[in-house]
Amino acid sequence: MAMIEVRVAEIIDETPTIKSIRFVRADGRPLGVYQAGAHVDVLTPNGVTRQYSLASKPEDPDSYMVAVKREPNSRGGSAALHELKVGDVLQISEPRNLMAIDPDAGHHVLVAAGVGITPMLSIARYLDLHGQDFDLHYFARSREDAAFLGLLEEKCPQKLHAHLGVPRTEHRAILAEELADLPPKSHLYMCGPAPFMDLVQELAEQQLPAEAIHRENFDAAEQPDASENRPFDVEFEGNVYHVPADRSLVRVLQEEAGAEIDTSCEEGICGTCIMAVLEGEPEHRDNVLTAKEKAANDQMTTCVSRARSERLVLDYF
Ligand code: FES
Known part of the structure; x- marks a missing residue:
């Protein structure tokens, strides 16, 4: 996934546990406008990737603002971001929107x-x-x-x-x-x-x-025990690959099919690894797709989700 180098331009203590952090592009160019409801992946200085919703004005192209709550049991994500100082440089992804405003809503x-x-x-x-x-x-x-x-x-x-x-x-x-x-x-x-x-x-x-x-959702769905995984086959670009119970679909596609699938959270919460389902029935295990999208069975996350059918046929989304 293409990442953008950004510089911390402003940090505000919004509450005793929440800081807002404003980013500008490190090269001085505009970041661009974004769709309301979107989030970015933030690669923290200690190498942890976390998803944060954008809270700045969507029509402001010059900066993005996220708000980070320091979690008491942080494994490095929120704690590292709370240590940031103005002027620090880090990487964020392009905005991705999993909660777009419905244009037809009244x-x-x-x-x-x-x-x-x-x-x-x-x-x-x-x-x-x-x-x-x-x-x-x-x-x-x-x-x-x-x-x-x-x-x-x-x-x-x-x-x-x-x-x-x-x-x-x-x-x-x-x-x-x-x-x-x-x-x-x-x-x-x-x-x-x-x-x-x-x-x-x-x-x-x-x-x-x-x-x-x-x-x-920025919490991963509870996953079944790996011993409950069933093996299945996946067809991609005309070739068939076996996905054993102990490997994820995305790993097989990346490592055996050479598929160029970006991943980020690998927990089924960011949507980066979504692929199109051409045939077969996925077993959706993510917290990204809506109930309606899951029922349609024409797309799936490949980091955590698996298959109900013996075979899936997938393509790039
Ligand atoms: S990598 Fe985030 S949903 Fe799959």
Whole structure:
């Protein structure tokens, strides 16, 4: 995957545990505009790749901003980024969008918890700029822990519904009330901890079709034990390769077929390794594709997903 060398231009403590980090291109050229909802891979100084949503103005070509929460059990990703200083140089990927705004939606409902506000910030900025109808529900432990709350209160006070300090046991009742009676053609976008998103998903599915629910996952799906893997065959560019139970599909394609497939997270959360499925039935194990995309069975992540059928026929996406 092509990476871009960037320089840290600004770091702001947004909360006691969240820093926003603004990047500009190291060579001084513009980074370019991006689609609201997009994320980038960030290669940290200690060699760990992590995905972060962009939260800067999507139409600003000069810089990208991400917000990083320092995780208590960080294995190097968030901890290393919290050590960055202005002027440091590192690598990021081109923006990739797995939570694009639906252009046909009549109303947009944004639901965020904690640092999950970051993709919603770019989506809210876009919708506000283009005069589109939306509501933003923002759950945070306290005002002090709510990154960008002041900015949102200033820019879109009518659209913002801040739920601060609400005990988790009350989330269901609040969400059920807020998600009842949505306007026609509503689309919902969510980001936050997995249990929170599972709850939002459950309630949203009672109101909206699957294709109107958009979810940003930066946690890998729980994977079955490797002993449950079944071997299968994959056909690529006219040749057939065997994928044994102990090897991933992408490794076989890269190492035996010479396929030029980029990978990044290798955990089924970034979407870099997606390929087109021409024949066969994938066993989807990722957290990238939506339920509708998985059901269509015409694309799959190749780092974690496998096959239900004896053979898959794949091509570049
Ligand atoms: S490499 Fe990230 S989903 Fe496969």
